[in-house]
Amino acid sequence: MWKTLAMLEFSAHRYADSLAAAQAAQRTGAVRRDPMYAALGHTQAAVGHAALGDRQATLRSLGYAEEAMIRVPDVQRPTWVSFFGHGELYSVVASTQQNLSRPADAEAASYRALSVLPAQFRRNRASVTARLAISLIHQGEIEQGCARAEEVFRIMDGHPLPGRLRSLIGDFHRDLLTQAPDSRAANDWADRFRAEWT
Template sequence: MAENFRLRVHMDEHGLQQSVLADRVNDGLRSAGHKGTVGDRTVRNWLTGKTRWPHQRQRDALTAVFGCTPSCLGFHPPGAPEPPQEDTDVIRRRFCTATVGTAATAVPLIAARPAVGTSDVIRLRNGMDALTALDQSKGGHVALERAALSGAAEAVGLQGKAASQTIRQRLFSIAANYTATAAWSCIDARQLDRAQTHLNEALRLAGMAQDPMAQMRVWNSTAILAHQRGEYGEGVAAAQAAQATVITRRDPLFSSLAHARTAIGHAQQGERQSAIRSLGYAEESLSKTQDQPRPGWVAFYGPAELHALAAIVRELLGEPAEAEAASHRALSALPKEYRRNRAMATAHLALAQLHQGDAEQACGSTEDAFHLMSGSELPGRLRVLLGDFYRDLLTLAPSTHIAREWADRYRNEWSTREHGNR
C-alpha cells in the first residue's frame, strides 16, 4: 500500500491539517446538497493509500478545494495503472513552480475565490430584521415574499465564495430564515400552496445549517399552515415537532410558543382537556422566560400573544366568554406598532362577542379592525377571519338593522382592499 505523497504535498502547500481538509470537503458536500460525512479517518485513508479512488461527490469536493483533478492529487480509479510515485521534494518543487510561473496548472480555487465573512452575515441579518418590521406593520404581501426570497438567494449564492465552515452554516441559517419569512408572508396572505413550497425549502436549509432555532421556526409556521388547511392532525404533529427541537429545551420562550401551537391543534380536534393542558404548559414555560438576545422574528411572542392564542383556543372550544376575556387581555398588552396582530385580535374579539349574542358590540369591534389596517391591504388571514364573522353575523342576526348596515360596509371595505391587492 503506497502512501499518497501528491495529496500530502498539496495539503502542506495549502496549510491544511487532516481535520481542516475534512471540514473543507464537508463544506463542498453540503453546498452540493449532500451530507458532510468526511472525517479524519477518511482523510487518513486517502493519505495512506488505503482509499485510492474516493466517491464521485468526494472527488468533486476535493477538486473544488485544491483546484486540480483527482489524478493530480494522486488518486486513480480501480483497474487503472497507478501513477508513478515520485520523490516528495520533486513533487513539491514542481507544484511550487507551476503555481507561480505557469498557467498549465490551475491556481488553487480556494485562494482564487473572493472570501465571505462575518460582515456579510451581519449585513444579511440586518436585511432580515427590516423585513420582520415590515411584516409586523403591513402583514404578508407579494413584495415582502419577493424580498425575502431575494435575500435567501443571495445567502445561498455566497456559498460559492471561500468561507469557513462556521460562516457557511450561518449563511444556510440566514437563507432558511429568509425563506421562512417568505413562507410566513404567504401564510398571512393565504397563498397556501406557495407557503408549503417555501416551508419545504426552509426546512432543508435549516437542516444544512444545523440550526435548531430555524427548524423550530419552520415547524411553528407549518403548524399555522396546517391550521389554515384544516389538517388538524398534521398541525398537532408539527407543533410537537417544534417542541422536540433543541432550542425549546434551552429557551422556555420557544417552548411556550410550541405548546401554544399544540393547544390550538388540540382545540381544533375538539380535545378540550389536551388543549387546556397545553395552554397551561405554555403559560408555565413563559413564566420562566428571561431577557436574552433572540432573533427578530420571534419578537411578537410574549404574554400578549399568548393571550391572543388562548382566545383562539377558547373560541374553538365553544367558550366565547373566556375567548372575549382573553382577547381583551391581549389587546391591552399588544404594542401599537403590531397593527396586523392587533387587528387579528380585534376580529377574534368581535367573533367572541357575536357568539354571545351581542351583534351591535361585535360589529363595532370589527370597525376597529378595519381602522387599524387603514391605508394598507387587508392580509389574507384577516380577510378570511372577517369573512367568518360576516357568515356568522348573517346566520345569528340576519334581520337586524346593524347586520344589514355592517354587510354594506363589509362589502365596500372588501371591494376597496381587494382592488388594492392587485
C-alpha cells in the first residue's frame, strides 16, 4: 500500500508526500522481516530524495538498498513484486542519477541494469535504454545517444509505447534538439521520431 501511494504521489509531482509514503513503508513489519522489502523501500525513498534534489540522502538510500539486496533470499515472490531485482534497482539508480544531473553515473547504472534485466521485461529494458540515450547526449555523445534511442523502438518491436516511455523519448528528443540541433544524427533522429509518432 505504501509503495503504491509513494508512486501515485510521485506521479502527481508531490515529491515530499511521495518520500513520506516511502519512509512509512520502511517502518512496516514486512521491511524488518524481509530484506527484499527493505531494498524496495529504500529504492522508493531514493526516488523521492532525488526528485527533491537531495543528493546525499539519495546516495545514502541507494546504498542501503544495495546492502539489503545482497541479503535477499532466492524465494518465490508475489506477482505484484516479482519485477523487483537487481535490474530494477540499477534502473532506479540510473533514473535518480539522471535527476541529480550526473549523466556519467546514470550511464554506468543503465549498463548495469541492461546486463541483468530479464529479456521478457521489454518495457523495463526500453525505459533503461531511453535513459541511457539521454545520459549519453548529456555527455556530448550525440551519435551514440541517437543510436540507443532508436533501439527503444526495436525493443518494443512495433508495440505502442506506454505513457512513461513516450515521455522519456520526448525528453530525449527535446534534450537532443537543445544539445545538438544541427547535427546529422539529430536530423536523422528527428525523421525517425516523426515516423514513429505518426
